[in-house]
Amino acid sequence: MIDRRTLIVASLAAPLATTLASPAGAAPAPSRFPIWPGVAPGMPTPPVVDAFVKRSPTGAPDDIAWPHVATPMLTVSPAAAPTGGAVLLIPGGGYSRVAVGREPGSVARWFASQGITAFELLYRLPHDHWAAGPDTALQDAQRAMRVIRARAATWGIDPASVATIGFSAGGHVTARLASRASLGTYAPVDAADRLSARPVVAGLMFPVITMTGPLAHAQSKRELLGPNPDEATALRYSAERDLPADMPPTLLGHAADDATVKAANSIRMFEALQAAAIPSELYIIEKGGHGAPLLKPDGSANLWLERYLLFAGRHGLKVRA
16 A cells, blocks of 8 residues: 555656756766557546655655656666667566656666666556556557667667666566467557567566466566456466567576575576577576676676676677677
């Protein structure tokens, strides 16, 4: 239950991009814009209203999460010296909220520092009763990939070099984007929807994967599929199932002591990737819990990001030589 006193209704100018301040001589300024040209598809009645809460009473002003999303957005962190590569970051939140700020996060800034233009996705949630139901977040992920490609020239991006990386429940969205990029989840709305939604490489960090059995993350399963999904529905939305031959190369990272989303989720996905002959790597660290830091205190990359960039560079993401 969300305390109404902490609930802040976000007033977003959907047709307009927001440009954030950038120091003189630095990389191009970050910006934030809606991914749909009008109202997102399948708006329920009464309509959803954008709202966010602070993740901690003592946290930074932009340390927020969104329990309701009406206007899916991309926050762009342009690279100062772009390689031509780009990455779509999909945050988590157990499908009950989306843990992303309005300004670029530290991981997005790290990618930009490596020459990779980074896009953070604020996506819609199925509990708000959108017409697409469990495919609501997938709609936004597909649309985001297409919009990035459609506007690639704006940021010096090669449309053939757009990767993705997702975290926790965002890892489930990412895994489904990678395996269901060609699934028709919405009617095309403009020319961007003629473009591919398939990422060239996928990264899954401490991901929610399966919706079946004791390995399923209970909150994500409930928020995505409802309180009592039947077995067929749970199987359909288990990300390790029915991987296509064109599934992008995929890297996974998990902590063995993750008590929130069991590391066996990543192991199960890795086994499925291997069975489908998809290039894949898996890194399980001994300790770190759920959401182990991807960056060191000095801002340099920890294992998973370091390996992801190397892996992605071998499989089509343009990286620095």
